[in-house]
Amino acid sequence: xxxxxxxxxxxxxxxxxxxxxxxxxxxxxxxxxxxxxxxxxxxxxxxxxxxxxxxxxxxxxxxxxxxxxxxxxxxxxxxxxxxxxxxxxxxxxxxxxxxxxxxxxxxxxxxxxxxxxxxxxxxxxxxxxxxxxxxxxxxxxxxxxxxxxxxxxxxxxxxxxxxxxxxxxxxxxxxxxxxxxxxxxxxxxxxxxxxxxxxxxxxxxxx
Numbered sequence: 001x002x003x004x005x006x007x008x009x010x011x012x013x014x015x016x017x018x019x020x021x022x023x024x025x026x027x028x029x030x031x032x033x034x035x036x037x038x039x040x041x042x043x044x045x046x047x048x049x050x051x052x053x054x055x056x057x058x059x060x061x062x063x064x065x066x067x068x069x070x071x072x073x074x075x076x077x078x079x080x081x082x083x084x085x086x087x088x089x090x091x092x093x094x095x096x097x098x099x100x101x102x103x104x105x106x107x108x109x110x111x112x113x114x115x116x117x118x119x120x121x122x123x124x125x126x127x128x129x130x131x132x133x134x135x136x137x138x139x140x141x142x143x144x145x146x147x148x149x150x151x152x153x154x155x156x157x158x159x160x161x162x163x164x165x166x167x168x169x170x171x172x173x174x175x176x177x178x179x180x181x182x183x184x185x186x187x188x189x190x191x192x193x194x195x196x197x198x199x200x201x202x203x204x205x206x207x
Contacts, residue, residue: 002073
Protein backbone atom coordinates (compact mmCIF):
# COMPACT_ATOMS: atom_id res chain seq x y z
CA UNK A 1 0.00 0.00 0.00
CA UNK A 2 1.35 3.45 -0.97
CA UNK A 3 2.46 5.86 1.74
CA UNK A 4 0.04 8.70 2.40
CA UNK A 5 1.83 12.06 2.24
CA UNK A 6 -0.15 14.98 3.77
CA UNK A 7 -0.14 18.10 1.58
CA UNK A 8 -2.13 20.51 3.74
CA UNK A 9 -0.35 23.84 3.66
CA UNK A 10 -2.11 25.14 6.79
CA UNK A 11 -2.48 23.24 10.05
CA UNK A 12 -6.01 22.02 10.99
CA UNK A 13 -6.39 24.58 13.82
CA UNK A 14 -5.73 27.47 11.42
CA UNK A 15 -8.13 26.00 8.84
CA UNK A 16 -10.89 25.65 11.45
CA UNK A 17 -10.30 29.21 12.64
CA UNK A 18 -10.64 30.49 9.08
CA UNK A 19 -13.79 28.44 8.61
CA UNK A 20 -15.35 29.94 11.73
CA UNK A 21 -14.51 33.39 10.39
CA UNK A 22 -16.27 32.60 7.11
CA UNK A 23 -19.35 31.35 8.99
CA UNK A 24 -19.42 34.43 11.25
CA UNK A 25 -19.02 36.75 8.27
CA UNK A 26 -21.85 34.92 6.52
CA UNK A 27 -24.08 35.34 9.54
CA UNK A 28 -23.44 39.09 9.69
CA UNK A 29 -24.02 39.58 5.96
CA UNK A 30 -27.19 37.47 6.04
CA UNK A 31 -28.52 39.34 9.08
CA UNK A 32 -27.84 42.72 7.47
CA UNK A 33 -29.51 41.96 4.13
CA UNK A 34 -32.29 39.92 5.69
CA UNK A 35 -33.06 42.64 8.21
CA UNK A 36 -33.09 45.35 5.56
CA UNK A 37 -35.42 43.47 3.22
CA UNK A 38 -37.49 42.35 6.19
CA UNK A 39 -38.21 45.99 6.99
CA UNK A 40 -39.01 46.83 3.38
CA UNK A 41 -40.87 43.73 2.19
CA UNK A 42 -41.91 41.77 5.27
CA UNK A 43 -40.54 39.14 7.60
CA UNK A 44 -40.89 36.21 5.20
CA UNK A 45 -38.88 37.92 2.47
CA UNK A 46 -36.27 38.91 5.03
CA UNK A 47 -35.88 35.34 6.27
CA UNK A 48 -35.63 33.96 2.74
CA UNK A 49 -33.02 36.57 1.85
CA UNK A 50 -31.00 35.77 4.97
CA UNK A 51 -31.06 32.06 4.10
CA UNK A 52 -29.97 32.73 0.52
CA UNK A 53 -26.86 34.52 1.80
CA UNK A 54 -26.16 32.38 4.85
CA UNK A 55 -26.56 28.78 3.63
CA UNK A 56 -23.93 28.89 0.85
CA UNK A 57 -21.40 30.53 3.18
CA UNK A 58 -22.05 27.92 5.86
CA UNK A 59 -21.48 25.17 3.30
CA UNK A 60 -18.28 26.93 2.25
CA UNK A 61 -17.06 27.12 5.86
CA UNK A 62 -17.86 23.43 6.45
CA UNK A 63 -16.02 22.51 3.27
CA UNK A 64 -13.03 24.63 4.31
CA UNK A 65 -12.90 23.07 7.78
CA UNK A 66 -13.00 19.53 6.34
CA UNK A 67 -10.55 20.11 3.48
CA UNK A 68 -7.57 17.78 3.47
CA UNK A 69 -5.08 17.16 0.66
CA UNK A 70 -2.73 14.21 0.35
CA UNK A 71 -0.68 12.14 -2.10
CA UNK A 72 -0.80 8.35 -2.33
CA UNK A 73 1.59 6.91 -4.87
CA UNK A 74 1.08 9.15 -7.89
CA UNK A 75 -2.54 10.03 -7.12
CA UNK A 76 -3.45 13.40 -5.59
CA UNK A 77 -6.53 13.51 -3.35
CA UNK A 78 -8.58 16.34 -1.86
CA UNK A 79 -11.42 15.83 0.62
CA UNK A 80 -13.97 18.50 1.48
CA UNK A 81 -17.67 17.68 1.24
CA UNK A 82 -16.71 14.71 -0.92
CA UNK A 83 -13.38 13.34 -2.18
CA UNK A 84 -11.77 14.03 -5.55
CA UNK A 85 -8.63 12.51 -6.99
CA UNK A 86 -6.36 13.14 -9.97
CA UNK A 87 -3.62 10.80 -11.16
CA UNK A 88 -0.58 13.05 -11.61
CA UNK A 89 0.94 10.61 -14.10
CA UNK A 90 -2.01 10.88 -16.47
CA UNK A 91 -3.31 14.40 -15.71
CA UNK A 92 -3.89 16.27 -18.96
CA UNK A 93 -3.40 19.77 -17.54
CA UNK A 94 -0.67 21.22 -15.32
CA UNK A 95 -0.61 24.96 -14.64
CA UNK A 96 0.72 27.25 -11.95
CA UNK A 97 -2.18 29.09 -10.32
CA UNK A 98 -1.54 32.32 -8.42
CA UNK A 99 -4.32 33.75 -6.25
CA UNK A 100 -4.16 37.14 -4.59
CA UNK A 101 -6.57 37.73 -1.70
CA UNK A 102 -6.30 40.50 0.91
CA UNK A 103 -2.54 40.85 0.64
CA UNK A 104 -1.82 37.10 0.68
CA UNK A 105 -0.58 35.50 -2.52
CA UNK A 106 -0.95 31.74 -2.88
CA UNK A 107 1.12 29.82 -5.42
CA UNK A 108 -0.45 26.51 -6.36
CA UNK A 109 -0.22 23.75 -8.95
CA UNK A 110 -3.52 23.33 -10.77
CA UNK A 111 -4.00 19.81 -12.13
CA UNK A 112 -6.87 18.40 -14.16
CA UNK A 113 -7.52 14.84 -15.22
CA UNK A 114 -10.34 12.34 -15.44
CA UNK A 115 -12.90 15.13 -15.36
CA UNK A 116 -11.63 16.32 -11.96
CA UNK A 117 -9.51 19.32 -10.98
CA UNK A 118 -7.43 20.04 -7.88
CA UNK A 119 -5.41 23.09 -6.90
CA UNK A 120 -2.48 22.01 -4.73
CA UNK A 121 -1.25 24.99 -2.69
CA UNK A 122 2.56 25.00 -2.74
CA UNK A 123 3.14 28.21 -0.77
CA UNK A 124 1.35 31.26 0.56
CA UNK A 125 3.15 34.57 1.01
CA UNK A 126 2.34 37.85 2.68
CA UNK A 127 4.97 40.55 2.36
CA UNK A 128 8.40 38.93 2.42
CA UNK A 129 7.42 35.89 4.49
CA UNK A 130 4.93 33.08 4.38
CA UNK A 131 4.34 29.36 4.62
CA UNK A 132 5.56 26.68 2.20
CA UNK A 133 5.09 22.95 1.72
CA UNK A 134 7.61 20.88 3.68
CA UNK A 135 10.72 19.25 2.27
CA UNK A 136 9.27 15.71 2.18
CA UNK A 137 6.06 16.86 0.49
CA UNK A 138 7.87 18.82 -2.22
CA UNK A 139 10.34 15.99 -2.81
CA UNK A 140 7.56 13.41 -3.25
CA UNK A 141 5.54 15.61 -5.59
CA UNK A 142 8.67 16.46 -7.61
CA UNK A 143 9.49 12.76 -8.00
CA UNK A 144 5.96 11.91 -9.11
CA UNK A 145 5.94 14.74 -11.67
CA UNK A 146 9.33 13.67 -13.03
CA UNK A 147 7.84 10.18 -13.45
CA UNK A 148 5.37 11.50 -16.03
CA UNK A 149 8.22 11.60 -18.53
CA UNK A 150 6.84 14.59 -20.43
CA UNK A 151 7.90 18.23 -20.68
CA UNK A 152 5.24 19.75 -18.36
CA UNK A 153 5.96 17.20 -15.65
CA UNK A 154 9.71 17.73 -15.87
CA UNK A 155 9.32 21.53 -15.78
CA UNK A 156 7.24 21.47 -12.60
CA UNK A 157 9.55 18.86 -11.07
CA UNK A 158 12.56 21.08 -11.75
CA UNK A 159 10.75 24.03 -10.20
CA UNK A 160 10.10 22.14 -6.98
CA UNK A 161 13.68 20.82 -6.86
CA UNK A 162 14.94 24.40 -7.28
CA UNK A 163 12.70 25.41 -4.37
CA UNK A 164 14.22 22.64 -2.24
CA UNK A 165 17.73 23.76 -3.15
CA UNK A 166 16.93 27.35 -2.21
CA UNK A 167 15.62 26.22 1.15
CA UNK A 168 18.69 24.04 1.73
CA UNK A 169 20.89 27.06 1.02
CA UNK A 170 18.98 29.06 3.59
CA UNK A 171 17.71 31.68 1.17
CA UNK A 172 15.02 34.05 2.42
CA UNK A 173 11.48 33.41 1.24
CA UNK A 174 11.61 36.36 -1.16
CA UNK A 175 14.62 34.80 -2.92
CA UNK A 176 13.07 31.37 -3.44
CA UNK A 177 11.67 30.26 -6.81
CA UNK A 178 8.02 29.93 -5.76
CA UNK A 179 7.97 33.45 -4.32
CA UNK A 180 9.74 34.91 -7.34
CA UNK A 181 7.49 33.09 -9.79
CA UNK A 182 4.36 34.14 -7.91
CA UNK A 183 5.57 37.73 -8.02
CA UNK A 184 5.58 37.65 -11.83
CA UNK A 185 1.78 37.50 -11.88
CA UNK A 186 0.25 41.00 -12.06
CA UNK A 187 -1.37 42.24 -8.87
CA UNK A 188 -5.06 43.03 -8.61
CA UNK A 189 -6.39 39.77 -10.03
CA UNK A 190 -8.08 37.20 -7.85
CA UNK A 191 -6.68 34.21 -9.73
CA UNK A 192 -4.48 33.76 -12.77
CA UNK A 193 -2.70 30.85 -14.41
CA UNK A 194 0.88 30.59 -15.59
CA UNK A 195 1.21 27.93 -18.29
CA UNK A 196 3.99 25.31 -18.35
CA UNK A 197 5.68 27.37 -21.08
CA UNK A 198 5.84 30.42 -18.80
CA UNK A 199 7.06 28.26 -15.92
CA UNK A 200 9.65 26.66 -18.22
CA UNK A 201 11.04 30.06 -19.22
CA UNK A 202 11.36 30.98 -15.57
CA UNK A 203 12.98 27.67 -14.57
CA UNK A 204 15.56 28.08 -17.36
CA UNK A 205 16.81 31.25 -15.64
CA UNK A 206 17.47 29.52 -12.30
CA UNK A 207 20.95 28.49 -11.18
